Amino acid sequence: MPISVNEPLLDGNERKYLIECIETGWISSEGPFIKQFEQKFAAKMGRKHGIAVSNGSAALDAAVIALGIGEGDEVIMPTFTIISCAAAVARAGAMPVLVDCDATWNMDVRQIEAKITPRTKAIMLVHIYGLPTDMNPVLALADKYKLKIIEDAAEMHGQTYFGKPCGSFGDLSTFSFYPNKHVTTGEGGMILTDDDALAERCRGARNLFFGKRRYIHEELGYNLRMTNMQAALGLAQLERLDTFVERKRHIGAFYTELLTHNPHIELPIEHTAYADNIYWVYGIVLKESVPFDNDEACRRLGERGIGTRQFFWNMHEQPVFKKKGWFAGEHYPNAERIARRGFYLPSGLALTDAQMREVAQAVNLMVNG
Ligand SMILES: *Cc1c(COP(=O)(O)O)cnc(C)c1O
Numbered sequence: 001m002p003i004s005v006n007e008p009l010l011d012g013n014e015r016k017y018l019i020e021c022i023e024t025g026w027i028s029s030e031g032p033f034i035k036q037f038e039q040k041f042a043a044k045m046g047r048k049h050g051i052a053v054s055n056g057s058a059a060l061d062a063a064v065i066a067l068g069i070g071e072g073d074e075v076i077m078p079t080f081t082i083i084s085c086a087a088a089v090a091r092a093g094a095m096p097v098l099v100d101c102d103a104t105w106n107m108d109v110r111q112i113e114a115k116i117t118p119r120t121k122a123i124m125l126v127h128i129y130g131l132p133t134d135m136n137p138v139l140a141l142a143d144k145y146k147l148k149i150i151e152d153a154a155e156m157h158g159q160t161y162f163g164k165p166c167g168s169f170g171d172l173s174t175f176s177f178y179p180n181k182h183v184t185t186g187e188g189g190m191i192l193t194d195d196d197a198l199a200e201r202c203r204g205a206r207n208l209f210f211g212k213r214r215y216i217h218e219e220l221g222y223n224l225r226m227t228n229m230q231a232a233l234g235l236a237q238l239e240r241l242d243t244f245v246e247r248k249r250h251i252g253a254f255y256t257e258l259l260t261h262n263p264h265i266e267l268p269i270e271h272t273a274y275a276d277n278i279y280w281v282y283g284i285v286l287k288e289s290v291p292f293d294n295d296e297a298c299r300r301l302g303e304r305g306i307g308t309r310q311f312f313w314n315m316h317e318q319p320v321f322k323k324k325g326w327f328a329g330e331h332y333p334n335a336e337r338i339a340r341r342g343f344y345l346p347s348g349l350a351l352t353d354a355q356m357r358e359v360a361q362a363v364n365l366m367v368n369g
Contacts, residue, residue, distance in 0.1 A: 003355050005307035006180035006281065007348035010233075012240050017232035031228025037235045038190070041175075041183075044238065045167040047192040049199035052226040052234075053206050056154040056176020057084035059189035060124075062224055063150045063172040064088045066191075066201035069121050075150075076115050077124040078107035079314040080335040085124055085152060086315045094121070098316050100332035104269055105283070105311075105342075106133040108334070112141055122148040127156040127166055128312075129344070130252065130268060130277040135161045135169050150174065154189075155280040157182040158245035162274045167192050172202070177230070180348070182244050182280065183237040185230035245278050247349050252279030254353060255345060258360035264289050264367040281344040283311060285337075290367050294343040297366065304362050311342035 021027055034052055042050035053059050069075060071093040077085050079098040086096040097115050102108040105128045112123065123142060125133045142149050151170030153159075159166040167173040170193075175181075177188035191202045204210075209221040237244075256267055266285040270277050286297060298308045314335045316327035345359050 002305035003346045007350050008179045008184045009349045013236035021229045026228045029225035033228045033231035037231040045165045048194040051191040051202040053189045053224040055187045056189040058224040059174035059191045060088040062202050062205040064092045065205040069094045073121040074119045075122045079316045079332045081126045101335045104131045109134050109137040124150040126152040130279045132161045132275050158241050159278045185234040188230045248279045255282045281347040283344040285342040293340050308343050314339050
Protein backbone atom coordinates (compact mmCIF):
# COMPACT_ATOMS: atom_id res chain seq x y z
CA MET A 1 0.00 0.00 0.00
CA PRO A 2 1.43 3.40 -0.97
CA ILE A 3 1.92 5.84 1.89
CA SER A 4 0.61 9.25 0.90
CA VAL A 5 2.37 12.42 1.87
CA ASN A 6 -0.26 14.32 3.82
CA GLU A 7 -3.88 13.25 4.25
CA PRO A 8 -6.48 14.88 6.51
CA LEU A 9 -8.82 13.23 9.02
CA LEU A 10 -12.48 13.96 8.28
CA ASP A 11 -14.25 11.70 10.77
CA GLY A 12 -15.59 14.25 13.27
CA ASN A 13 -18.62 16.50 12.72
CA GLU A 14 -17.65 17.25 9.10
CA ARG A 15 -20.44 15.13 7.61
CA LYS A 16 -23.08 16.46 9.99
CA TYR A 17 -22.32 20.13 9.31
CA LEU A 18 -22.05 19.61 5.56
CA ILE A 19 -25.45 17.90 5.47
CA GLU A 20 -26.82 20.88 7.36
CA CYS A 21 -25.64 23.15 4.52
CA ILE A 22 -27.51 21.08 1.99
CA GLU A 23 -30.65 20.68 4.07
CA THR A 24 -30.87 24.41 4.84
CA GLY A 25 -29.85 25.48 1.34
CA TRP A 26 -27.06 27.68 2.72
CA ILE A 27 -24.18 26.94 0.40
CA SER A 28 -22.81 30.36 -0.61
CA SER A 29 -20.62 32.73 1.38
CA GLU A 30 -23.75 34.19 2.98
CA GLY A 31 -24.35 31.11 5.14
CA PRO A 32 -24.20 31.06 8.95
CA PHE A 33 -21.17 28.75 9.26
CA ILE A 34 -18.93 31.49 7.83
CA LYS A 35 -19.47 33.86 10.76
CA GLN A 36 -19.18 31.02 13.27
CA PHE A 37 -15.98 29.73 11.75
CA GLU A 38 -14.49 33.24 11.57
CA GLN A 39 -15.37 33.98 15.17
CA LYS A 40 -14.26 30.66 16.61
CA PHE A 41 -11.02 30.55 14.65
CA ALA A 42 -10.17 34.14 15.62
CA ALA A 43 -10.99 33.42 19.27
CA LYS A 44 -8.80 30.31 19.26
CA MET A 45 -5.86 32.40 18.03
CA GLY A 46 -6.66 35.23 20.44
CA ARG A 47 -7.71 37.75 17.78
CA LYS A 48 -10.63 40.12 17.38
CA HIS A 49 -11.47 39.65 13.69
CA GLY A 50 -11.42 36.68 11.31
CA ILE A 51 -12.00 37.16 7.58
CA ALA A 52 -12.52 33.84 5.77
CA VAL A 53 -11.26 33.68 2.19
CA SER A 54 -10.95 31.16 -0.63
CA ASN A 55 -7.39 29.99 0.13
CA GLY A 56 -4.16 30.87 1.92
CA SER A 57 -2.65 32.58 -1.12
CA ALA A 58 -5.75 34.75 -1.42
CA ALA A 59 -5.36 35.65 2.26
CA LEU A 60 -1.89 37.02 1.49
CA ASP A 61 -3.18 38.92 -1.56
CA ALA A 62 -5.93 40.51 0.52
CA ALA A 63 -3.49 41.35 3.32
CA VAL A 64 -1.14 43.15 0.92
CA ILE A 65 -4.05 45.06 -0.64
CA ALA A 66 -5.50 45.93 2.77
CA LEU A 67 -2.20 47.48 3.88
CA GLY A 68 -2.11 49.59 0.73
CA ILE A 69 1.21 48.14 -0.40
CA GLY A 70 1.94 49.05 -4.03
CA GLU A 71 4.26 50.61 -6.58
CA GLY A 72 7.62 51.65 -5.09
CA ASP A 73 7.15 49.75 -1.82
CA GLU A 74 9.38 46.97 -0.53
CA VAL A 75 8.36 44.02 1.62
CA ILE A 76 11.01 41.97 3.45
CA MET A 77 10.42 38.21 3.45
CA PRO A 78 12.30 34.92 3.55
CA THR A 79 13.62 33.63 0.22
CA PHE A 80 12.80 30.11 1.45
CA THR A 81 9.01 30.11 1.26
CA ILE A 82 6.09 29.37 -1.04
CA ILE A 83 5.53 31.53 -4.15
CA SER A 84 2.25 32.89 -2.70
CA CYS A 85 4.22 35.30 -0.48
CA ALA A 86 6.29 36.93 -3.20
CA ALA A 87 3.44 36.68 -5.72
CA ALA A 88 1.10 38.72 -3.52
CA VAL A 89 3.71 41.47 -3.21
CA ALA A 90 4.70 41.36 -6.89
CA ARG A 91 1.09 41.43 -8.10
CA ALA A 92 0.48 44.54 -6.02
CA GLY A 93 3.35 46.21 -7.94
CA ALA A 94 5.74 46.15 -4.97
CA MET A 95 9.14 44.48 -4.55
CA PRO A 96 9.97 41.47 -2.37
CA VAL A 97 13.30 41.91 -0.53
CA LEU A 98 14.77 38.60 0.53
CA VAL A 99 16.52 37.19 3.59
CA ASP A 100 18.28 33.82 4.08
CA CYS A 101 17.06 31.18 6.52
CA ASP A 102 18.68 29.85 9.72
CA ALA A 103 18.96 26.37 11.28
CA THR A 104 15.22 26.31 12.05
CA TRP A 105 14.62 26.85 8.28
CA ASN A 106 12.84 30.12 9.14
CA MET A 107 13.97 33.58 8.09
CA ASP A 108 17.22 34.52 9.87
CA VAL A 109 15.88 37.50 11.78
CA ARG A 110 19.40 38.84 12.46
CA GLN A 111 19.70 39.64 8.76
CA ILE A 112 16.52 41.71 8.46
CA GLU A 113 17.73 45.12 9.67
CA ALA A 114 20.40 45.42 6.95
CA LYS A 115 17.62 45.05 4.35
CA ILE A 116 15.46 47.90 5.61
CA THR A 117 15.36 50.98 3.32
CA PRO A 118 13.15 54.10 3.23
CA ARG A 119 10.91 52.16 0.84
CA THR A 120 10.31 49.24 3.23
CA LYS A 121 6.62 49.06 4.13
CA ALA A 122 6.28 45.69 5.79
CA ILE A 123 7.93 42.49 6.93
CA MET A 124 6.18 39.35 5.74
CA LEU A 125 7.26 36.55 8.01
CA VAL A 126 6.48 32.93 7.38
CA HIS A 127 6.58 30.19 9.98
CA ILE A 128 8.12 27.24 8.17
CA TYR A 129 7.20 23.54 8.57
CA GLY A 130 6.76 23.39 12.36
CA LEU A 131 8.77 25.97 14.28
CA PRO A 132 7.82 29.65 14.41
CA THR A 133 10.07 32.48 13.30
CA ASP A 134 11.81 34.13 16.27
CA MET A 135 9.21 36.90 16.65
CA ASN A 136 10.57 39.23 19.33
CA PRO A 137 13.43 40.66 17.24
CA VAL A 138 11.00 41.15 14.33
CA LEU A 139 8.46 42.94 16.51
CA ALA A 140 11.23 45.20 17.83
CA LEU A 141 12.34 46.11 14.29
CA ALA A 142 8.77 46.77 13.18
CA ASP A 143 8.36 49.09 16.12
CA LYS A 144 11.69 50.87 15.59
CA TYR A 145 11.17 51.48 11.85
CA LYS A 146 7.35 51.76 11.89
CA LEU A 147 6.83 48.76 9.63
CA LYS A 148 3.72 46.60 9.30
CA ILE A 149 3.89 42.86 9.88
CA ILE A 150 2.13 40.29 7.74
CA GLU A 151 2.41 36.96 9.51
CA ASP A 152 1.95 33.95 7.24
CA ALA A 153 0.85 31.29 9.72
CA ALA A 154 -0.48 28.94 7.01
CA GLU A 155 1.40 25.99 8.50
CA MET A 156 1.09 26.92 12.14
CA HIS A 157 -2.48 26.37 13.40
CA GLY A 158 -2.09 25.50 17.07
CA GLN A 159 1.58 26.52 17.40
CA THR A 160 2.68 29.12 19.94
CA TYR A 161 5.65 31.48 20.41
CA PHE A 162 6.56 31.88 24.09
CA GLY A 163 3.04 30.57 24.81
CA LYS A 164 1.20 33.07 22.58
CA PRO A 165 -0.61 31.67 19.50
CA CYS A 166 1.03 31.96 16.10
CA GLY A 167 -1.33 34.04 14.04
CA SER A 168 -1.62 36.62 16.82
CA PHE A 169 1.55 38.57 15.96
CA GLY A 170 0.92 40.25 12.62
CA ASP A 171 -0.96 43.48 11.97
CA LEU A 172 -2.52 40.95 9.65
CA SER A 173 -1.97 37.20 10.04
CA THR A 174 -2.95 34.63 7.44
CA PHE A 175 -3.80 30.93 7.42
CA SER A 176 -4.44 28.26 4.80
CA PHE A 177 -6.93 25.40 5.08
CA TYR A 178 -5.60 23.28 2.22
CA PRO A 179 -6.07 19.53 2.95
CA ASN A 180 -2.48 19.07 4.11
CA LYS A 181 -2.80 21.80 6.78
CA HIS A 182 -3.76 21.12 10.41
CA VAL A 183 -7.29 22.40 9.76
CA THR A 184 -8.78 21.93 6.31
CA THR A 185 -11.78 23.23 4.42
CA GLY A 186 -10.75 21.60 1.11
CA GLU A 187 -9.60 24.97 -0.18
CA GLY A 188 -9.72 27.92 2.16
CA GLY A 189 -7.93 30.57 4.12
CA MET A 190 -8.37 33.18 6.85
CA ILE A 191 -6.98 36.57 7.75
CA LEU A 192 -6.83 37.57 11.42
CA THR A 193 -6.40 41.04 12.88
CA ASP A 194 -7.26 43.12 15.94
CA ASP A 195 -7.58 46.31 13.90
CA ASP A 196 -11.17 47.26 12.98
CA ALA A 197 -10.17 49.35 9.97
CA LEU A 198 -7.83 46.71 8.56
CA ALA A 199 -10.54 44.05 9.02
CA GLU A 200 -12.92 46.21 7.03
CA ARG A 201 -10.29 46.64 4.27
CA CYS A 202 -9.79 42.87 4.13
CA ARG A 203 -13.54 42.33 3.83
CA GLY A 204 -13.56 44.85 1.00
CA ALA A 205 -10.64 43.22 -0.81
CA ARG A 206 -12.37 39.85 -0.43
CA ASN A 207 -15.58 41.06 -1.99
CA LEU A 208 -14.67 43.30 -4.96
CA PHE A 209 -14.79 46.40 -2.72
CA PHE A 210 -18.54 46.66 -3.08
CA GLY A 211 -19.45 50.09 -1.75
CA LYS A 212 -22.38 51.16 0.39
CA ARG A 213 -24.38 51.54 -2.78
CA ARG A 214 -24.04 48.19 -4.54
CA TYR A 215 -22.22 48.19 -7.90
CA ILE A 216 -20.36 51.43 -7.21
CA HIS A 217 -16.66 50.84 -6.48
CA GLU A 218 -13.93 53.14 -5.17
CA GLU A 219 -11.20 50.46 -5.44
CA LEU A 220 -10.50 47.16 -7.16
CA GLY A 221 -10.69 43.98 -5.13
CA TYR A 222 -11.19 40.34 -6.00
CA ASN A 223 -13.81 37.72 -5.32
CA LEU A 224 -11.96 35.75 -2.64
CA ARG A 225 -15.02 34.53 -0.73
CA MET A 226 -15.26 31.22 1.12
CA THR A 227 -18.44 29.13 0.86
CA ASN A 228 -20.63 28.05 3.77
CA MET A 229 -19.77 24.41 2.92
CA GLN A 230 -16.09 25.09 3.39
CA ALA A 231 -16.73 26.87 6.67
CA ALA A 232 -18.82 23.88 7.82
CA LEU A 233 -15.82 21.61 7.29
CA GLY A 234 -13.53 24.09 8.99
CA LEU A 235 -15.70 24.36 12.05
CA ALA A 236 -15.70 20.58 12.51
CA GLN A 237 -11.95 20.48 11.98
CA LEU A 238 -11.31 23.31 14.43
CA GLU A 239 -13.10 21.37 17.17
CA ARG A 240 -10.27 18.84 16.97
CA LEU A 241 -7.26 21.09 16.45
CA ASP A 242 -5.66 20.26 19.80
CA THR A 243 -5.81 16.51 19.11
CA PHE A 244 -4.44 17.08 15.62
CA VAL A 245 -1.46 19.00 17.01
CA GLU A 246 -0.82 16.27 19.58
CA ARG A 247 -0.93 13.70 16.80
CA LYS A 248 1.57 15.71 14.71
CA ARG A 249 3.89 15.94 17.71
CA HIS A 250 3.76 12.19 18.09
CA ILE A 251 4.54 11.72 14.39
CA GLY A 252 7.53 14.07 14.67
CA ALA A 253 8.89 12.50 17.84
CA PHE A 254 8.52 8.99 16.48
CA TYR A 255 10.28 9.79 13.19
CA THR A 256 13.09 11.42 15.15
CA GLU A 257 13.43 8.32 17.31
CA LEU A 258 13.64 6.15 14.19
CA LEU A 259 16.08 8.37 12.28
CA THR A 260 18.19 10.03 14.93
CA HIS A 261 21.15 7.66 14.66
CA ASN A 262 21.52 8.13 10.94
CA PRO A 263 24.68 10.24 10.39
CA HIS A 264 23.72 11.20 6.81
CA ILE A 265 20.62 13.27 7.47
CA GLU A 266 19.81 16.47 9.31
CA LEU A 267 16.55 16.23 11.28
CA PRO A 268 14.19 19.04 12.28
CA ILE A 269 15.01 20.89 15.51
CA GLU A 270 12.58 19.72 18.17
CA HIS A 271 12.90 22.42 20.86
CA THR A 272 13.85 26.08 20.84
CA ALA A 273 13.67 28.60 23.67
CA TYR A 274 10.32 29.81 22.36
CA ALA A 275 8.50 26.77 20.94
CA ASP A 276 8.41 23.02 20.46
CA ASN A 277 8.09 21.78 16.91
CA ILE A 278 4.54 20.88 15.81
CA TYR A 279 5.74 19.18 12.60
CA TRP A 280 3.23 20.46 10.09
CA VAL A 281 5.49 18.32 7.93
CA TYR A 282 8.49 16.25 8.95
CA GLY A 283 11.38 17.57 6.88
CA ILE A 284 14.82 16.03 6.55
CA VAL A 285 17.94 17.40 4.83
CA LEU A 286 20.53 15.17 3.15
CA LYS A 287 24.03 15.84 4.43
CA GLU A 288 27.05 16.21 2.14
CA SER A 289 27.94 12.54 2.59
CA VAL A 290 24.88 11.60 0.51
CA PRO A 291 25.87 11.55 -3.19
CA PHE A 292 22.45 12.62 -4.55
CA ASP A 293 19.97 15.45 -4.01
CA ASN A 294 16.32 15.72 -2.95
CA ASP A 295 14.89 15.14 -6.45
CA GLU A 296 16.63 11.78 -6.60
CA ALA A 297 15.66 10.91 -3.00
CA CYS A 298 11.99 11.66 -3.70
CA ARG A 299 12.16 9.62 -6.91
CA ARG A 300 13.69 6.62 -5.13
CA LEU A 301 11.21 6.72 -2.24
CA GLY A 302 8.36 7.17 -4.73
CA GLU A 303 9.40 3.93 -6.38
CA ARG A 304 8.82 2.24 -3.05
CA GLY A 305 5.34 3.77 -2.77
CA ILE A 306 6.36 6.47 -0.29
CA GLY A 307 4.97 9.93 -0.95
CA THR A 308 7.39 12.81 -0.33
CA ARG A 309 7.81 16.44 -1.40
CA GLN A 310 10.91 18.47 -2.04
CA PHE A 311 11.37 21.55 0.15
CA PHE A 312 10.30 24.96 -1.19
CA TRP A 313 12.29 26.43 -4.06
CA ASN A 314 13.76 29.83 -3.15
CA MET A 315 12.25 33.07 -4.37
CA HIS A 316 15.59 34.39 -5.68
CA GLU A 317 15.94 31.29 -7.86
CA GLN A 318 12.44 31.42 -9.42
CA PRO A 319 12.44 31.66 -13.23
CA VAL A 320 9.45 34.01 -13.11
CA PHE A 321 11.46 36.58 -11.15
CA LYS A 322 14.72 35.99 -13.04
CA LYS A 323 12.86 36.93 -16.21
CA LYS A 324 12.06 40.27 -14.60
CA GLY A 325 15.75 40.71 -13.79
CA TRP A 326 15.01 40.53 -10.05
CA PHE A 327 17.47 39.24 -7.43
CA ALA A 328 20.33 39.04 -9.97
CA GLY A 329 23.55 37.97 -8.28
CA GLU A 330 21.86 37.44 -4.91
CA HIS A 331 22.85 34.36 -2.96
CA TYR A 332 21.45 32.84 0.21
CA PRO A 333 23.63 29.84 1.06
CA ASN A 334 21.49 28.19 3.75
CA ALA A 335 18.32 28.42 1.71
CA GLU A 336 20.11 27.23 -1.45
CA ARG A 337 21.40 24.19 0.39
CA ILE A 338 18.11 23.07 1.93
CA ALA A 339 16.12 23.72 -1.26
CA ARG A 340 18.36 21.15 -2.97
CA ARG A 341 18.89 18.72 -0.10
CA GLY A 342 15.64 18.89 1.87
CA PHE A 343 12.36 17.03 1.47
CA TYR A 344 9.57 15.93 3.71
CA LEU A 345 8.28 12.52 4.65
CA PRO A 346 4.65 11.38 4.85
CA SER A 347 3.28 13.49 7.72
CA GLY A 348 -0.51 13.17 7.46
CA LEU A 349 -2.73 12.80 10.50
CA ALA A 350 -3.87 9.32 9.48
CA LEU A 351 -0.30 7.94 9.38
CA THR A 352 0.25 4.84 11.55
CA ASP A 353 3.34 3.90 13.56
CA ALA A 354 3.82 0.87 11.30
CA GLN A 355 3.87 3.14 8.24
CA MET A 356 6.40 5.45 9.89
CA ARG A 357 8.63 2.45 10.61
CA GLU A 358 8.41 1.46 6.96
CA VAL A 359 9.25 5.01 5.81
CA ALA A 360 12.19 5.34 8.22
CA GLN A 361 13.55 1.97 7.15
CA ALA A 362 13.39 3.00 3.49
CA VAL A 363 15.13 6.31 4.24
CA ASN A 364 17.87 4.65 6.29
CA LEU A 365 18.45 2.07 3.58
CA MET A 366 18.57 4.73 0.86
CA VAL A 367 21.11 7.04 2.48
CA ASN A 368 23.28 4.33 4.00
CA GLY A 369 23.92 3.30 0.38
C1 LIG B 1 -0.01 26.41 2.16
C2 LIG B 1 0.68 27.69 2.27
C3 LIG B 1 0.20 28.87 1.65
C4 LIG B 1 -0.85 28.88 0.60
O1 LIG B 1 -2.05 28.37 0.96
P1 LIG B 1 -3.09 27.87 -0.16
O2 LIG B 1 -4.33 27.66 0.64
O3 LIG B 1 -2.55 26.60 -0.74
O4 LIG B 1 -3.21 28.95 -1.17
C5 LIG B 1 0.82 30.07 1.94
N1 LIG B 1 1.89 30.12 2.75
C6 LIG B 1 2.39 29.01 3.32
C7 LIG B 1 3.57 29.16 4.21
C8 LIG B 1 1.82 27.77 3.09
O5 LIG B 1 2.35 26.67 3.64
